[in-house]
Amino acid sequence: MRRSKTPFGGLILLAAMGLAMLGPIMTVMVWAFAVKWRYPNLVPSEWGLKYWHVILGRSTVIEPILTSLALTSVATTLAALICWPAAYAFARLQFPGRQLLLFSFIAANAVPKFTLFVSIAVVFLQLGMVGTFWGVVMVQMLSAILFMIWIPTAAFRGIPPALEEAGFDLGASRLRVFWSITLPQAMPALAASYVLAFVAIMFEVDSALLIGAPKITTMPLLMLSLSAQVIVQEAAVLCVMIWVPCFALLLLTRRFMSSKGIAQGFGA
């Protein structure tokens, strides 16, 4: 097999990709620690944490962050509680309509989410659920379902049946086998699905805007309003403060998610 001999072309591609993919984020990173950065200087003339103090000292910033943390934790945890058992059933139990049901969960992904949220918003308007905590939680759970069904289902399937069968042969009940054999092996993937759903919901603008606003202000909605502001640093600080920890968490999940697995999840 011919492998590219000239690393030169590869280096140019790497440089272009590096600039295109990392350039925008780097700009935000620099802005977050810039006190003064005036055109046409390539780097800030004054660095510091001034705007971190400004942001953290403001209740209009802290409150949306706390709201988002509460909403996201509740929605993700509830979604996990109902989706993980379902994923186990899809992977390990035989029941009527199993294929069709699993498929309908994946196919729900083929509908643009924003149109779904519009339809839900109209129903919620009539029910008086717009702008309520639980209204937003319900819609956010919907965003979690995709991660929480297909990753765990694939994980439960990936566990070799031999171990579980050995457990059954020794007379253990299904619950016992699940608790002592299946669950420990599936745990990393379950944790990964939790993190993925958590971060996705944490940064989701659409549901919060259509169902929550204006009564409920979440962190992404705050970011949306700060993004257009004259003082650049405030949104930059918020971005770095919330996104960088999330990014670190997401990197941890990479270990449990193969590229092939993701591609297969989307039907490749």
Next chain:
Amino acid sequence: MVDDLTAPVGSRGRGQMMGQGFAGLALVAAPLVLLIVLVLFPTVSMVANTFHVTGEGGRAFSLAKFAAFFADDYSVENLRYTLVWTVISCGTALSISLGLALYLRFSEGRIATMIHALSLFPLFVPAIVISYAMVRFLGPNGLFQLLLEKVGFTGYTTPYLTPVGPYIAFVWESLPLPVLVLSAGLAQVSDHAIEAARDLGAGPVRIFSQILLPQLKRSLLIGFALIFLGVVGSFTVPYLLGPPAPEMMGVYMQRTLGNMRPEEAQVQAVILMAVAAIVGGFYIATMLRNQRSR
């Protein structure tokens, strides 16, 4: 995903099968209810609503709401604008992903690994973060302009608040999935087939069009559908980076709903859903065919 498990673990005898059926349904009931309450019911009621008008004689079937949408120049322009730029974004993102996937298929070493990682990076970056970052990177006096001016290029006009602004962000955030899907497709082409063709004197173009491309048809279709469905209903990217008018349908629907005109927002949503359903239909059909052939 939907492939069959012919013999589930621990299933023995009929009695246990029945028990399994009951337990299985009980376990999937809760998310299913959520899907029915939050997807099926609102969608069906929305579609039904848009095909009816309520007048003196009660509720009657009518296409009047759609007629009103298509009679309004601004609405039609928004729909056209959304579709045109979605397709352009899909074409660009798919071409770049194909190039990257091909490069990655025939390269190894540290540079290829780094390029692979970079192409997957957007998976970790939420839309709101990249939109804001693009404002600061591509915007007026942004870092990109500064870099260009440092190398002596001064004619930069910012794409910020033009259709090109969201377009760049769409392509940026759309790269990872098609790269993954196309790489999975290319991995199925054996080295032997390519070597055999090369031994017979086939050049790179010939190998690409005769050996690789036919194998990639499904992957390309899935890649296109994934990008299309992600872009067509997006809100954050066009809201922060796009021009005030025309609007992408996501922004338009949000504003219509915000102006307390839910019925018009529903019509806009149903029209967008119909467009997406065509692409989504291809996606689901391809997905099913892939599962069957696995």
